Amino acid sequence: MQDLLTRFLFPMCPHLSLSPPPPATLWLLLPVCLSVGPPPLSEMKEKNPWHSPVAIIITVIGVIVIVALVIVAVLQNRPLAQKYKYGIVLDAGSSHTALYIYEWPAEKDNNTGRVEQKHSCKVIGPGISSYASAPQKAGESLKACMKEAEQWVPVKRHPETPLYLGATAGMRLLNIENSAASDKVFEAVGEALQKSPFSYQGARILSGQEEGAFGWVTVNYLDDRLSQGLETTGALDLGGASTQISFVSDQYDGSESPSNAVNFRLYGNDYELYTHSFLCYGKDQAQRLKLAHQTQSGPNAVEDPCQHPGYNTTKKYSVLYDSPCVSNRKPQGAPATFLHTGTGNVKQCQDVVKNIFNFTDCKYSQCSFNGVYQPSLQGPFGAFSAYYFVTSFLNLTDTSVPLEDVRKKLERYCATSWSQIVQEHPGVKEKYLAEYCFSGTYILTLLTEGYNFTSESYSNINFIKKIKGSDAGWTLGYMLNLTNMIPAEAPDSPPLPHAGYVSIVSICAVVIFILLLFSLRPLWARHCKKQQIV
Ligand SMILES: Nc1ccn([C@@H]2O[C@H](COP(=O)(O)OP(=O)(O)OP(=O)(O)O)[C@@H](O)[C@H]2O)c(=O)n1
Numbered sequence: 001m002q003d004l005l006t007r008f009l010f011p012m013c014p015h016l017s018l019s020p021p022p023p024a025t026l027w028l029l030l031p032v033c034l035s036v037g038p039p040p041l042s043e044m045k046e047k048n049p050w051h052s053p054v055a056i057i058i059t060v061i062g063v064i065v066i067v068a069l070v071i072v073a074v075l076q077n078r079p080l081a082q083k084y085k086y087g088i089v090l091d092a093g094s095s096h097t098a099l100y101i102y103e104w105p106a107e108k109d110n111n112t113g114r115v116e117q118k119h120s121c122k123v124i125g126p127g128i129s130s131y132a133s134a135p136q137k138a139g140e141s142l143k144a145c146m147k148e149a150e151q152w153v154p155v156k157r158h159p160e161t162p163l164y165l166g167a168t169a170g171m172r173l174l175n176i177e178n179s180a181a182s183d184k185v186f187e188a189v190g191e192a193l194q195k196s197p198f199s200y201q202g203a204r205i206l207s208g209q210e211e212g213a214f215g216w217v218t219v220n221y222l223d224d225r226l227s228q229g230l231e232t233t234g235a236l237d238l239g240g241a242s243t244q245i246s247f248v249s250d251q252y253d254g255s256e257s258p259s260n261a262v263n264f265r266l267y268g269n270d271y272e273l274y275t276h277s278f279l280c281y282g283k284d285q286a287q288r289l290k291l292a293h294q295t296q297s298g299p300n301a302v303e304d305p306c307q308h309p310g311y312n313t314t315k316k317y318s319v320l321y322d323s324p325c326v327s328n329r330k331p332q333g334a335p336a337t338f339l340h341t342g343t344g345n346v347k348q349c350q351d352v353v354k355n356i357f358n359f360t361d362c363k364y365s366q367c368s369f370n371g372v373y374q375p376s377l378q379g380p381f382g383a384f385s386a387y388y389f390v391t392s393f394l395n396l397t398d399t400s401v402p403l404e405d406v407r408k409k410l411e412r413y414c415a416t417s418w419s420q421i422v423q424e425h426p427g428v429k430e431k432y433l434a435e436y437c438f439s440g441t442y443i444l445t446l447l448t449e450g451y452n453f454t455s456e457s458y459s460n461i462n463f464i465k466k467i468k469g470s471d472a473g474w475t476l477g478y479m480l481n482l483t484n485m486i487p488a489e490a491p492d493s494p495p496l497p498h499a500g501y502v503s504i505v506s507i508c509a510v511v512i513f514i515l516l517l518f519s520l521r522p523l524w525a526r527h528c529k530k531q532q533i534v
């Protein structure tokens with residue numbers, strides 16, 4: 001365009017300069033040039049073209065329009081101080097409680113994949129279900145993390161920040177065992193949370209179905225699979241007291257075993273999710289199931305292939321059987337304690353672990369275990385919580401390693417003496433250390449024999465802790481659901497981003513301004529001629 005101006009317009013006004021001015025100046029000189037035209041040589045010295053009123057008016061208007069457009073474009077595109085909203089979820093698990101703070105841009109409540117985990121806080125002490133005999137302490141245990149949350153959420157957002165507590169399998173078991181005790185724990189927890197400055201929305205036990213389904217929502221939301229309508233990822237959650245499997249399978253429409261179906265309409269897509277939660281098959285309760293089975297044969301001592309050689313501990317029957325998962329199996333006239341020793345043999349450990357599953361009864365076309373229907377596995381899976389803790393400790397998160405090699409690695413680990421294991425991992429809690437051989441074996445058995453992952457489909461599993469900085473787990477999905485943050489229909493979005501819109505409007509205005517000047521060209525030419533004649 002500048003080239004055009006220099007070639008066609010500027011020669012019309014040779015009186016302004018001996019050589020064409022630089023392009024930037026050309027724009028500003030244009031109206032002046034056009035308004036006065038080339039004066040007769042005789043007048044060249046007397047008449048200053050800048051003094052023509054038409055030239056001045058057009059120049060001023062032109063400059064004002066361009067400056068105004070630039071100011072509008074700059075102001076509109078200036079990075080605004082972003083405002084955020086917050087939500088807090090307490091995950092009251094069987095083994096521990098964790099607090100998660102989520103954050104999202106205030107104006108994007110209803111938009112895609114923008115909620116992120118800002119902070120998490122691990123509550124010191126056991127899960128709230130362990131406070132059945134001293135419920136007050138359950139409330140007190142949460143105080144430190146609640147104080148931390150007050151620091152992380154800006155004070156002016158405190159009253160509008162929703163605070164939820166969801167309890168899982170530990171409280172499910174306590175509720176089965178002693179519902180009055182479970183109510184008291186909730187009362188104490190509710191009292192403590194009501195004192196916080198946040199908008200407390202209540203505490204409740206999630207059903208196993210909700211736990212599985214919200215874990216699936218979290219994983220797929222964080223991966224932007226829901227908003228983009230991509231193939232979804234299945235979710236595998238292994239807790240202390242229960243374990244969940246959730247995935248979408250073309251084979252499953254909810255007609256066979258409807259109790260496993262959860263339907264979602266998210267961002268305009270329908271999902272028929274298969275989900276199942278196995279109560280008592282979290283890794284702590286599974287360990288109890290296994291020990292309960294082992295103590296049936298000889299109640300005084302258990303020689304355990306799932307413990308390292310040299311492991312030798314006296315355990316209390318009252319502790320082992322203090323769970324509805326095993327309480328009906330307590331041997332008659334059992335002594336107070338039993339000796340738990342290790343032999344470190346994975347193959348035998350696998351056989352013992354298999355005893356806690358029923359792989360034979362199935363009234364459906366196909367089952368996972370314990371007579372539970374499961375359609376054929378489909379797509380990739382994200383495996384989190386204890387799946388990740390255990391596999392990352394054992395260096396087994398790489399699922400491209402053949403399953404046979406994984407088993408061999410675990411075999412070597414389990415056969416290592418207990419004293420060497422303790423010596424090699426001074427920073428790891430002994431309670432955890434003592435269980436990794438069992439947990440590794442349990443995870444492989446659950447995945448392959450339980451859920452029917454094969455040597456091929458094993459590589460579809462991704463052991464994960466976080467996705468884009470947010471923990472994988474049910475809490476985010478739970479909050480997104482309760483705050484209606486995932487719309488059923490895809491949100492309408494403007495065809496152009498804001499910056500693009502402003503730029504296009506500005507360019508159009510400048511072009512119109514130039515075209516206007518061009519259209520006035522004959523007028524100015526005539527004006528020029530007239531002046532020459534005069
Ligand atoms: N570094 C860690 C942390 C936890 N664990 C184990 O992982 C299991 C807990 O997993 P988690 O997902 O925290 O379970 P909860 O949420 O407490 O239990 P649930 O979901 O069944 O209520 C427990 O057996 C715990 O001992 C582990 O082996 N290593």
Ligand SMILES: [Ca+2]
Nearest residue numbers: 093168239385
């Ligand atoms: Ca959990």
